Amino acid sequence: MSGFWHWVVIGITLVMMVGSLWLLLANARGKQGSADTGHVWDDDLREYNNPLPRWWLNLFLITVFFGAAYLIFYPGLGNFAGRLGWTSQKQMQGDLDAYHAQRDRQFAAFRDLDVAALAGDPKAVTLGRGVFLNNCAGCHGADAHGALGFPNLSDKDWLYGGTPETIVASITNGRGGTMPPFNGAIDAETVDALVRYVSHWNDPKLDPALRERAQKQFAITCAACHGADGHGNPLLGAPNLTDDVWLYGGTRERIRETILFGRHGQMPAHEKILTPDEIRMVAAYVYSLSQTDAKP
Numbered sequence: 001m002s003g004f005w006h007w008v009v010i011g012i013t014l015v016m017m018v019g020s021l022w023l024l025l026a027n028a029r030g031k032q033g034s035a036d037t038g039h040v041w042d043d044d045l046r047e048y049n050n051p052l053p054r055w056w057l058n059l060f061l062i063t064v065f066f067g068a069a070y071l072i073f074y075p076g077l078g079n080f081a082g083r084l085g086w087t088s089q090k091q092m093q094g095d096l097d098a099y100h101a102q103r104d105r106q107f108a109a110f111r112d113l114d115v116a117a118l119a120g121d122p123k124a125v126t127l128g129r130g131v132f133l134n135n136c137a138g139c140h141g142a143d144a145h146g147a148l149g150f151p152n153l154s155d156k157d158w159l160y161g162g163t164p165e166t167i168v169a170s171i172t173n174g175r176g177g178t179m180p181p182f183n184g185a186i187d188a189e190t191v192d193a194l195v196r197y198v199s200h201w202n203d204p205k206l207d208p209a210l211r212e213r214a215q216k217q218f219a220i221t222c223a224a225c226h227g228a229d230g231h232g233n234p235l236l237g238a239p240n241l242t243d244d245v246w247l248y249g250g251t252r253e254r255i256r257e258t259i260l261f262g263r264h265g266q267m268p269a270h271e272k273i274l275t276p277d278e279i280r281m282v283a284a285y286v287y288s289l290s291q292t293d294a295k296p
Helices: 003-026 054-073 088-108 122-135 164-173 188-199 208-221 252-261 276-290
Strands: 036-041 045-048 175-179 263-267
Touching: 003 054, 088 276, 122 276, 164 276, 188 208, 188 252
Parallel strands: none
Antiparallel strands: 036 045, 175 263
């Protein structure tokens, strides 16, 4: 705030406070029932201009004096910081420091354990779930089951691999996967053959001629990423096309849309958002989900 506005704010504030005191004290003069306004209702209901009751006046005066004391100790008068030096930024930083200290105490007991061991510790998993809900649930869901375009983290199907080290790397550095569009590069009949081939990979009833046409095109445009057998490539994040797990949907319409217009997925890096302890904890939580025997 400039020096000019600093004094403008101080002047307005002081004038308002002095004016409030004058108004209160001016209305406190006089005696009860001494000023008849001349207004009468229902023959005997007479209006008087009486001063404020003493207790009510004192309450108003207290608020004015409280405001003056507040402005002495806390910021409010232009650039004056107040005698206590309090700021909202300092308070927020203090709260953050207290939270970080408490979090560090919680995580300290688990720093000697690797992610796989943490995944078997109920307390560590609970801490990791808290980190997950605050930072990951917006995309992957509170139950980690994912959504259209966001992977399910509770099964055993992984785009980049499901080892503890790989999960830590995904959280730390993020991931970016791109499926290029082929609209205009492949004729409509071949696209239709690819759609039926991919959606019914192991279907023996698929027309042999259609399968052969689709396999030739697949070898040209798809095998480099997804592999000649369609089992995908974790190094590239290319999904397995032979199972029944689909990131963007497995209907013919969705598969056709993917081939024609491509897909782009981005997992943001959390290296600067989470601490190394938080990354290990949330990785342990995610890893624990896929280790449950009941999961597919």
